[in-house]
Amino acid sequence: MKKNHLSKRYSITKTLASLVILCSLCLTDIVFANPLKGPKGGSSPRNPTIGNGNRGGCSYTKETLTVLNSIYGKTVSNRPVLSWFVPDIKSYPMELYLYEYSENGYGKEIFEKIPLESQFGIMNYTFSEKIPSLSVGKKYIWQIALICDKSNPSKDVIAEAVFEVVDIPENLKNQLERAKNNRERAELYAKFGFWYDALAEIENETKNREFQFSLLEKIKQSEIEGANNLQGSSRKDLEDQAQRLQLVIDVEKQKRQ
Numbered sequence: 001m002k003k004n005h006l007s008k009r010y011s012i013t014k015t016l017a018s019l020v021i022l023c024s025l026c027l028t029d030i031v032f033a034n035p036l037k038g039p040k041g042g043s044s045p046r047n048p049t050i051g052n053g054n055r056g057g058c059s060y061t062k063e064t065l066t067v068l069n070s071i072y073g074k075t076v077s078n079r080p081v082l083s084w085f086v087p088d089i090k091s092y093p094m095e096l097y098l099y100e101y102s103e104n105g106y107g108k109e110i111f112e113k114i115p116l117e118s119q120f121g122i123m124n125y126t127f128s129e130k131i132p133s134l135s136v137g138k139k140y141i142w143q144i145a146l147i148c149d150k151s152n153p154s155k156d157v158i159a160e161a162v163f164e165v166v167d168i169p170e171n172l173k174n175q176l177e178r179a180k181n182n183r184e185r186a187e188l189y190a191k192f193g194f195w196y197d198a199l200a201e202i203e204n205e206t207k208n209r210e211f212q213f214s215l216l217e218k219i220k221q222s223e224i225e226g227a228n229n230l231q232g233s234s235r236k237d238l239e240d241q242a243q244r245l246q247l248v249i250d251v252e253k254q255k256r257q
Helices: 011-022 170-178 182-191 195-201 206-227 232-255
Strands: 072-075 082-086 093-101 107-109 114-117 121-125 139-146 157-165
Touching: 072 195, 082 139, 082 232, 114 121, 121 232, 170 182, 182 195, 182 206, 195 206, 206 232
Parallel strands: 072 157
Antiparallel strands: 082 121, 093 107, 093 114, 093 139, 139 157
């Protein structure tokens, strides 16, 4: 029987209305006016009150389960690569969720939860061809859950982010056609603020680790700059994400010394 993960609180949606002013880099405004109520007949988004930095991993580390992107992003891919950081050396079960956000405030479940096993450090997930491609102009919420104790869901650590699928700008498309390698393509995506696409270009290339750190630094800086235009909980969400990204960068650099 499918679990029904009913959210007591959905932290992302409460701040999105305030983030319209951050969309100078966006092709369409990210505005979710209504609180997410959860899809009918499916599993609701998990409660993220522990994840996204309020606690470390299952081992209560200084670092926490972290989405490696802006928490409000955009992508030109209809099958974006999702990346996150796991702070625990010990392996734990994980669950990946993806929901569509619609104007009536309901999140349509895109697929059944995907079971995974955690690995210390950076992890990536690429959608299989069996999963329907995502639609341009729609916004999606993804969650990654670290299952610390299967008998006690309240101990789960959950991180989440929102992204919108958009058309690729013609200017970017033309420049990508002239790019000579993945590194150049990643730099172009980053220039246009498409962090999902930039990271995807170099996700498994060891030779580009330093460049990967550079991208994470730029994402961190974009969160800080966005926070400067906000107040209250909206500002804190972005500031916290910037701090989490810095911890990830520090840990990953130490691993490679």
